[in-house]
Amino acid sequence: MMITATATAAAMLMLLQQAPAEGTDWDAEFGVEQKQRDPVTGELPVDPYEQSNANAGAAPYDSAKLVADFGGREGIARIAARTVDLSEADPRIADIFAAHDMVRLKRTLGEQFCFLLGAGCDYTGRDMRSAHAEMGVTKADLNALVENLQRAMGEAGVPFSSQYRLLAKLAPMSRDVVVR
Amino acid sequence: MTLLAPCLAALCQAAVTASVPAAAETVPTIAFQPVIDAEPVIEPVIEAGAESGSNPQLAVAPMPLDHAPTRRAIAPLDETNALGGGGLRIGKVDMFKGGKLLLTNGISTVEGSSGGGIARWATIGGRQMPGGIGISGHATAVELPDFGWRSYGVAVGFGDRLELSYARANFDTRDVGALLGIGQGYTFNQDIYGAKLRLAGDVVYGTSWLPQIAVGIEHKRNLDGGLVQALGAGDDSGTDYTISATKLLLARSVLVNATLRYTEANQLGLLGFGSAAGEEYKLQFEGSLGYQLSRRAVIGAEYRTKPDNLGLGEDDWMDIFAAYALTDNLTLAAAYVDLGSIATISGQRGGFLSAQIAF
Structure with a gap:
């Protein structure tokens, strides 16, 4: 009697534990949303937010010389992309970048630099506080990013005093970025 | 002699199995994740049920080894990473890390x-x-x-x-x-x-x-x-x-x-x-x-x-x-x-x- 009951229970258990059918859509089972990159821009979609140049976090410069020092809009975009590449490969801060859309970051960071330097771009990214929310950025992380930006600007031949003028716009934003 | 006979038979069987690789195809496959101790071999994904019919091969997703944190985690220890990127860590305090x-x-x-x-x-x-x-x-x-x-x-x-x-x-x-x-x-x-x-x-x-x-x-x-x-x-x-x-x-x-x-x-x-x-x-x-x-x-x-x-x-x-x-x-x-x-x-x-x- 006892043996029969045990056997039945075991059989039931075996039945329940049967391997799921091949080709199960696990993402659908667990409600994972698959984000598709935009075929044109290559960026992942983001939640909607209000776009404004005020999100760039500071007023722009008005100096043609400064823009020329950075190599115009193209030079600025290259410096932003290089900064992101360097940071992604920088063991001190790579983990912060790993979970984010680098394609979008390169574009928005380039727009922000371009706007702040007065090269005539509009900034379409989010404000600094919400863009860095829950990243747990420290001052040491910020220093690492500054060093990467300085390296990118140095490689692009930007004069040191002009490098510092861009940093002068960015440094006060630490209040919105550094959380611990 | 009687003791050797099964032994020889086993050897013989092993030799036969080895010389006929086609036999392996009929053996049921067990899905496993390859142990990473060498170059990662990325197996081509074979459509389930295609050609081989009764024996679909399971596609094993390659480990994302190009992912920076993974790369660092499995990197062998040397003088650049043994101290966690410079300095010592005592409790929650970074000593001389800069x-x-x-x-x-x-x-x-x-x-x-x-x-x-x-x-x-x-x-x-x-x-x-x-x-x-x-x-x-x-x-x-x-x-x-x-x-x-x-x-x-x-x-x-x-x-x-x-x-x-x-x-x-x-x-x-x-x-x-x-x-x-x-x-x-x-x-x-x-x-x-x-x-x-x-x-x-x-x-x-x-x-x-x-x-x-x-x-x-x-x-x-x-x-x-x-x-x-x-x-x-x-x-x-x-x-x-x-x-x-x-x-x-x-x-x-x-x-x-x-x-x-x-x-x-x-x-x-x-x-x-x-x-x-x-x-x-x-x-x-x-x-x-x-x-x-x-x-x-x-x-x-x-x-x-x-x-x-x-x-x-x-x-x-x-x-x-x-x-x-x-x-x-x-x-x-x-x-x-x-x-x-x-x-x-x-x-x-x-x-x-x-x-x-x-x-």
């Missing part, structure tokens, strides 16, 4: 504190970040027409909050010693114990008009008490109280520092404190202006007012300096200094050389 931007830990003053050579700044010594402990050591030589001055010391920084420092200053009177009747090459010595606490602000970040502000003390013990009192000093030890504000104005590449020092020291204390005639504490000013030429190089000038408690014509000090961060950890500074009149001997203008090592 992280500060170049030159933002200042140049050790002759009194051992982080500053600009002769003026104290609000910066904290060492290269540590918040939550870390750093250390910095310096050796400075000042060569004057009639005197030689050496200073060496160490400062420990706790986060971006507190600095504790010690310095020893030796002031060689050379020929003037004989002239003053205290002996050829008589050397005044002094120990300086310092503490500095950052109250607010950041030298680089944060609100652009708010400088880094720090208060501090420097307790000085002259080791030639009898002599300095014979020279007219009131005491052989004393404490300076300081408040400093320092900011790097990025838009101008200019570093500005202002320090107020409440002190009774004569020639920083090398000639004692106050006077037997009753001269006491006075408020003095130290100012620095620096222009940063590159990430590693800065030039500038400093001015430091001093009291004349002993009536020996003690002058204000000034210098023009250049500093260079040779590596992340080694900063060299050279300056032209004008220390005016020291112990009645005027025209003490000369060279200042300093090396600072910081972690």
Whole structure:
């Protein structure tokens, strides 16, 4: 009697534990949303937010010389992309970048630099506080990013005093970025 | 013979299986993740149920080895990562890990504190970040027409909050010693114990008009008490109280520092404190202006007012300096200094050389 009951229970258990059918859509089972990159821009979609140049976090410069020092809009975009590449490969801060859309970051960071330097771009990214929310950025992380930006600007031949003028716009934003 | 027979049969069977690889196809496959101990082999994904029919092969997703955190996690230990990227970690405290931007830990003053050579700044010594402990050591030589001055010391920084420092200053009177009747090459010595606490602000970040502000003390013990009192000093030890504000104005590449020092020291204390005639504490000013030429190089000038408690014509000090961060950890500074009149001997203008090592 006892043996029969045990056997039945075991059989039931075996039945329940049967391997799921091949080709199960696990993402659908667990409600994972698959984000598709935009075929044109290559960026992942983001939640909607209000776009404004005020999100760039500071007023722009008005100096043609400064823009020329950075190599115009193209030079600025290259410096932003290089900064992101360097940071992604920088063991001190790579983990912060790993979970984010680098394609979008390169574009928005380039727009922000371009706007702040007065090269005539509009900034379409989010404000600094919400863009860095829950990243747990420290001052040491910020220093690492500054060093990467300085390296990118140095490689692009930007004069040191002009490098510092861009940093002068960015440094006060630490209040919105550094959380611990 | 009877014992060998099954053995041979087994061997034979093994040989047959090996020589007929087609037989393996019928063996049921068990899904497994390959152990990563060699080059990752990325198997082509075979459509389930295609061609082989009854025996669909399971597609094993390749490990994302190009992912930076994964790459670091499985990288073999060597000297660059064994200490977790530089420094030691004791509990939750990073020891000597560094992280500060170049030159933002200042140049050790002759009194051992982080500053600009002769003026104290609000910066904290060492290269540590918040939550870390750093250390910095310096050796400075000042060569004057009639005197030689050496200073060496160490400062420990706790986060971006507190600095504790010690310095020893030796002031060689050379020929003037004989002239003053205290002996050829008589050397005044002094120990300086310092503490500095950052109250607010950041030298680089944060609100652009708010400088880094720090208060501090420097307790000085002259080791030639009898002599300095014979020279007219009131005491052989004393404490300076300081408040400093320092900011790097990025838009101008200019570093500005202002320090107020409440002190009774004569020639920083090398000639004692106050006077037997009753001269006491006075408020003095130290100012620095620096222009940063590159990430590693800065030039500038400093001015430091001093009291004349002993009536020996003690002058204000000034210098023009250049500093260079040779590596992340080694900063060299050279300056032209004008220390005016020291112990009645005027025209003490000369060279200042300093090396600072910081972690």
